[in-house]
Amino acid sequence: MDLTQLFKPKYKRINDPFFKRLSSSVLGGNMLLDGNIFLMDHAIKNMPENSCVFEIGCFGGHSSVGLLHLIKKHKRSADLYACDCWVYEGFNDHTGKIEDHFDGYTSLKREDFMNYVKANYQEAVKLFHPEKLPYTVALTSDEFFNRINNKNECIDLFDRKVKLPAIGFAYIDGGHSYEQCKKDFINIDKHLINKGFVLFDDSSKKMKFGSALFIKEMMENPGYELIDQNPNFLFKKR
Numbered sequence: 246m247d248l249t250q251l252f253k254p255k256y257k258r259i260n261d262p263f264f265k266r267l268s269s270s271v272l273g274g275n276m277l278l279d280g281n282i283f284l285m286d287h288a289i290k291n292m293p294e295n296s297c298v299f300e301i302g303c304f305g306g307h308s309s310v311g312l313l314h315l316i317k318k319h320k321r322s323a324d325l326y327a328c329d330c331w332v333y334e335g336f337n338d339h340t341g342k343i344e345d346h347f348d349g350y351t352s353l354k355r356e357d358f359m360n361y362v363k364a365n366y367q368e369a370v371k372l373f374h375p376e377k378l379p380y381t382v383a384l385t386s387d388e389f390f391n392r393i394n395n396k397n398e399c400i401d402l403f404d405r406k407v408k409l410p411a412i413g414f415a416y417i418d419g420g421h422s423y424e425q426c427k428k429d430f431i432n433i434d435k436h437l438i439n440k441g442f443v444l445f446d447d448s449s450k451k452m453k454f455g456s457a458l459f460i461k462e463m464m465e466n467p468g469y470e471l472i473d474q475n476p477n478f479l480f481k482k483r
Protein backbone atom coordinates (compact mmCIF):
# COMPACT_ATOMS: atom_id res chain seq x y z
CA MET A 246 0.00 0.00 0.00
CA ASP A 247 1.22 3.53 -0.84
CA LEU A 248 1.23 5.21 2.60
CA THR A 249 1.73 8.69 1.11
CA GLN A 250 -1.77 8.36 -0.37
CA LEU A 251 -3.19 7.34 3.01
CA PHE A 252 -1.89 10.47 4.73
CA LYS A 253 -2.42 12.85 1.83
CA PRO A 254 -4.58 15.78 3.01
CA LYS A 255 -8.06 15.57 1.53
CA TYR A 256 -8.21 19.25 0.61
CA LYS A 257 -5.67 21.83 -0.51
CA ARG A 258 -4.10 23.63 2.44
CA ILE A 259 -1.39 26.21 2.98
CA ASN A 260 1.71 25.49 5.00
CA ASP A 261 1.73 28.22 7.62
CA PRO A 262 2.86 27.53 11.20
CA PHE A 263 0.74 30.44 12.46
CA PHE A 264 -2.49 28.58 11.65
CA LYS A 265 -1.22 25.36 13.23
CA ARG A 266 -0.68 27.23 16.49
CA LEU A 267 -3.80 29.39 16.19
CA SER A 268 -6.30 26.53 16.16
CA SER A 269 -5.44 25.64 19.76
CA SER A 270 -5.01 29.24 20.92
CA VAL A 271 -8.19 31.14 20.07
CA LEU A 272 -11.76 30.11 20.85
CA GLY A 273 -13.56 28.39 17.97
CA GLY A 274 -10.49 26.71 16.47
CA ASN A 275 -12.47 23.73 15.21
CA MET A 276 -14.84 25.93 13.18
CA LEU A 277 -12.37 26.96 10.51
CA LEU A 278 -11.45 24.29 7.96
CA ASP A 279 -7.94 24.15 6.50
CA GLY A 280 -9.65 24.22 3.12
CA ASN A 281 -11.20 27.59 3.95
CA ILE A 282 -7.81 28.98 4.96
CA PHE A 283 -6.46 27.96 1.55
CA LEU A 284 -9.33 29.78 -0.18
CA MET A 285 -8.97 32.85 2.06
CA ASP A 286 -5.27 32.96 1.21
CA HIS A 287 -6.09 32.98 -2.51
CA ALA A 288 -8.78 35.64 -2.17
CA ILE A 289 -6.67 37.98 -0.04
CA LYS A 290 -3.67 37.62 -2.33
CA ASN A 291 -5.79 38.42 -5.40
CA MET A 292 -8.50 40.80 -4.20
CA PRO A 293 -8.67 44.25 -5.85
CA GLU A 294 -6.85 47.24 -4.34
CA ASN A 295 -8.74 49.86 -2.34
CA SER A 296 -11.24 47.46 -0.84
CA CYS A 297 -11.77 45.77 2.52
CA VAL A 298 -12.22 42.22 3.81
CA PHE A 299 -15.64 41.65 5.37
CA GLU A 300 -16.70 38.80 7.64
CA ILE A 301 -20.15 37.79 8.88
CA GLY A 302 -19.89 35.64 12.03
CA CYS A 303 -16.75 36.13 14.15
CA PHE A 304 -17.49 33.96 17.23
CA GLY A 305 -14.30 33.94 19.40
CA GLY A 306 -12.06 35.53 16.77
CA HIS A 307 -10.33 32.52 15.24
CA SER A 308 -11.16 33.37 11.63
CA SER A 309 -10.82 37.14 12.21
CA VAL A 310 -7.31 36.73 13.63
CA GLY A 311 -6.52 34.41 10.71
CA LEU A 312 -7.85 36.84 8.08
CA LEU A 313 -5.81 39.69 9.54
CA HIS A 314 -2.74 37.46 9.53
CA LEU A 315 -3.22 36.75 5.81
CA ILE A 316 -3.73 40.46 5.08
CA LYS A 317 -0.38 41.21 6.75
CA LYS A 318 1.36 38.21 5.20
CA HIS A 319 0.42 39.31 1.69
CA LYS A 320 1.24 42.95 2.52
CA ARG A 321 -2.26 44.08 1.61
CA SER A 322 -3.49 47.41 2.92
CA ALA A 323 -7.09 46.20 3.43
CA ASP A 324 -8.80 46.54 6.79
CA LEU A 325 -11.13 43.89 8.20
CA TYR A 326 -14.78 44.78 8.81
CA ALA A 327 -17.05 42.31 10.58
CA CYS A 328 -20.38 41.80 12.29
CA ASP A 329 -21.75 39.25 14.73
CA CYS A 330 -24.80 39.35 17.00
CA TRP A 331 -23.20 36.78 19.34
CA VAL A 332 -26.31 34.64 19.57
CA TYR A 333 -25.95 31.05 20.76
CA GLU A 334 -27.02 28.39 18.28
CA GLY A 335 -28.06 25.18 20.08
CA PHE A 336 -27.72 21.72 18.56
CA ASN A 337 -31.49 21.19 18.65
CA ASP A 338 -32.76 24.70 17.85
CA HIS A 339 -33.85 23.54 14.38
CA THR A 340 -36.44 21.25 16.02
CA GLY A 341 -38.13 24.31 17.57
CA LYS A 342 -37.26 23.16 21.11
CA ILE A 343 -35.06 26.07 22.12
CA GLU A 344 -33.46 25.80 25.55
CA ASP A 345 -31.98 28.75 27.42
CA HIS A 346 -28.79 27.00 28.49
CA PHE A 347 -25.52 25.69 27.09
CA ASP A 348 -26.02 22.32 25.34
CA GLY A 349 -25.98 19.55 27.93
CA TYR A 350 -25.23 21.89 30.84
CA THR A 351 -28.17 23.56 32.55
CA SER A 352 -26.17 25.73 34.96
CA LEU A 353 -24.75 27.92 32.21
CA LYS A 354 -27.11 30.36 30.48
CA ARG A 355 -26.64 30.80 26.73
CA GLU A 356 -26.41 34.54 27.12
CA ASP A 357 -23.59 34.28 29.67
CA PHE A 358 -21.69 31.92 27.41
CA MET A 359 -22.03 34.24 24.39
CA ASN A 360 -20.88 37.23 26.45
CA TYR A 361 -17.81 35.16 27.30
CA VAL A 362 -17.29 34.39 23.59
CA LYS A 363 -17.66 38.06 22.64
CA ALA A 364 -15.18 39.13 25.35
CA ASN A 365 -12.78 36.47 24.03
CA TYR A 366 -13.16 37.89 20.53
CA GLN A 367 -12.18 41.34 21.72
CA GLU A 368 -9.19 40.03 23.67
CA ALA A 369 -7.99 37.85 20.78
CA VAL A 370 -7.98 40.61 18.16
CA LYS A 371 -6.37 43.05 20.61
CA LEU A 372 -3.68 40.49 21.46
CA PHE A 373 -2.80 39.44 17.91
CA HIS A 374 -3.49 42.59 15.90
CA PRO A 375 -3.48 45.65 18.20
CA GLU A 376 -2.33 47.93 15.36
CA LYS A 377 -5.00 46.70 12.93
CA LEU A 378 -8.10 46.13 15.05
CA PRO A 379 -11.02 44.90 12.93
CA TYR A 380 -14.02 47.22 12.65
CA THR A 381 -16.47 44.88 14.36
CA VAL A 382 -20.13 45.68 14.88
CA ALA A 383 -22.26 43.69 17.35
CA LEU A 384 -25.38 43.42 15.17
CA THR A 385 -27.00 40.77 13.01
CA SER A 386 -25.91 41.00 9.39
CA ASP A 387 -29.41 42.24 8.45
CA GLU A 388 -29.24 45.03 11.04
CA PHE A 389 -25.68 45.86 10.00
CA PHE A 390 -26.56 46.32 6.32
CA ASN A 391 -29.73 48.17 7.22
CA ARG A 392 -27.67 50.74 9.11
CA ILE A 393 -24.91 50.89 6.51
CA ASN A 394 -27.33 51.20 3.59
CA ASN A 395 -29.37 53.91 5.31
CA LYS A 396 -26.74 55.99 7.08
CA ASN A 397 -23.44 54.26 6.21
CA GLU A 398 -22.48 54.50 9.85
CA CYS A 399 -22.41 52.29 12.97
CA ILE A 400 -20.38 52.22 16.17
CA ASP A 401 -18.08 49.25 16.67
CA LEU A 402 -16.93 47.26 19.72
CA PHE A 403 -13.99 49.61 20.14
CA ASP A 404 -16.19 52.75 20.05
CA ARG A 405 -15.16 53.76 16.56
CA LYS A 406 -17.48 55.09 13.88
CA VAL A 407 -17.72 52.54 11.07
CA LYS A 408 -18.29 53.40 7.44
CA LEU A 409 -18.09 50.37 5.17
CA PRO A 410 -15.70 50.76 2.20
CA ALA A 411 -16.09 48.68 -0.98
CA ILE A 412 -15.67 44.99 -0.19
CA GLY A 413 -12.91 43.05 -1.99
CA PHE A 414 -13.39 39.73 -0.19
CA ALA A 415 -16.34 38.58 1.93
CA TYR A 416 -16.43 35.54 4.18
CA ILE A 417 -20.00 34.45 5.00
CA ASP A 418 -20.10 32.43 8.23
CA GLY A 419 -23.09 33.79 10.19
CA GLY A 420 -26.59 32.26 10.10
CA HIS A 421 -26.38 29.10 7.98
CA SER A 422 -30.04 28.81 6.90
CA TYR A 423 -30.83 29.07 3.19
CA GLU A 424 -32.78 32.31 3.74
CA GLN A 425 -30.05 33.99 5.81
CA CYS A 426 -27.27 32.92 3.48
CA LYS A 427 -29.18 34.31 0.49
CA LYS A 428 -29.89 37.61 2.28
CA ASP A 429 -26.24 37.91 3.28
CA PHE A 430 -25.13 37.33 -0.30
CA ILE A 431 -27.61 39.88 -1.71
CA ASN A 432 -26.40 42.49 0.78
CA ILE A 433 -22.75 41.74 0.13
CA ASP A 434 -23.25 41.78 -3.63
CA LYS A 435 -24.31 45.45 -3.41
CA HIS A 436 -20.97 46.34 -1.78
CA LEU A 437 -18.66 43.84 -3.50
CA ILE A 438 -16.32 45.42 -6.02
CA ASN A 439 -15.90 43.82 -9.48
CA LYS A 440 -13.28 41.03 -9.36
CA GLY A 441 -13.96 40.74 -5.62
CA PHE A 442 -14.38 37.34 -3.94
CA VAL A 443 -17.01 35.69 -1.76
CA LEU A 444 -16.47 32.51 0.28
CA PHE A 445 -19.39 30.57 1.74
CA ASP A 446 -18.64 28.55 4.87
CA ASP A 447 -20.38 25.16 5.17
CA SER A 448 -21.35 25.22 1.51
CA SER A 449 -19.68 21.97 0.46
CA LYS A 450 -21.87 19.47 -1.38
CA LYS A 451 -21.77 17.07 1.59
CA MET A 452 -23.16 19.66 4.02
CA LYS A 453 -26.79 19.67 5.06
CA PHE A 454 -26.89 23.41 5.79
CA GLY A 455 -29.01 25.91 3.84
CA SER A 456 -25.74 27.55 2.80
CA ALA A 457 -24.97 24.41 0.76
CA LEU A 458 -28.40 24.62 -0.87
CA PHE A 459 -27.83 28.25 -1.85
CA ILE A 460 -24.73 27.28 -3.85
CA LYS A 461 -26.97 25.82 -6.58
CA GLU A 462 -28.20 29.37 -7.25
CA MET A 463 -24.69 30.78 -7.16
CA MET A 464 -23.60 28.30 -9.83
CA GLU A 465 -26.27 29.74 -12.12
CA ASN A 466 -25.53 33.39 -11.29
CA PRO A 467 -24.06 34.93 -14.47
CA GLY A 468 -22.41 37.71 -12.45
CA TYR A 469 -20.13 35.24 -10.65
CA GLU A 470 -17.48 32.73 -11.64
CA LEU A 471 -16.58 29.67 -9.53
CA ILE A 472 -12.93 29.92 -8.53
CA ASP A 473 -12.51 26.84 -6.36
CA GLN A 474 -14.24 24.26 -4.23
CA ASN A 475 -12.14 23.06 -1.29
CA PRO A 476 -14.62 21.69 -0.20
CA ASN A 477 -16.48 25.02 0.41
CA PHE A 478 -17.13 27.36 -2.50
CA LEU A 479 -15.20 30.48 -3.49
CA PHE A 480 -16.66 32.75 -6.20
CA LYS A 481 -15.36 35.83 -7.98
CA LYS A 482 -17.54 38.69 -9.20
CA ARG A 483 -17.10 39.17 -12.97
Ligand SMILES: C[S@@+](CC[C@H](N)C(=O)[O-])C[C@H]1O[C@@H](n2cnc3c(N)ncnc32)[C@H](O)[C@@H]1O
Pocket residue numbers: 272273274276277301302303304305306307308309328329330331332333384385386387418419420421425
Ligand atom coordinates in the same frame (compact mmCIF):
# COMPACT_ATOMS: atom_id res chain seq x y z
C1 LIG B 1 -19.79 29.35 13.10
S1 LIG B 1 -19.70 30.76 14.07
C2 LIG B 1 -18.44 31.72 13.29
C3 LIG B 1 -17.08 31.14 13.43
C4 LIG B 1 -15.95 32.05 13.02
N1 LIG B 1 -16.11 32.57 11.67
C5 LIG B 1 -14.64 31.31 13.13
O1 LIG B 1 -14.30 30.57 12.17
O2 LIG B 1 -13.95 31.43 14.14
C6 LIG B 1 -21.16 31.61 13.62
C7 LIG B 1 -21.30 32.97 14.25
O3 LIG B 1 -22.31 33.65 13.53
C8 LIG B 1 -23.05 34.44 14.41
N2 LIG B 1 -24.35 34.67 13.77
C9 LIG B 1 -25.41 33.83 13.68
N3 LIG B 1 -26.40 34.40 12.99
C10 LIG B 1 -25.96 35.64 12.64
C11 LIG B 1 -26.53 36.72 11.94
N4 LIG B 1 -27.76 36.65 11.41
N5 LIG B 1 -25.80 37.85 11.78
C12 LIG B 1 -24.54 37.94 12.29
N6 LIG B 1 -23.95 36.94 12.97
C13 LIG B 1 -24.65 35.80 13.13
C14 LIG B 1 -23.10 33.65 15.71
O4 LIG B 1 -23.28 34.54 16.80
C15 LIG B 1 -21.72 32.98 15.71
O5 LIG B 1 -20.79 33.68 16.48
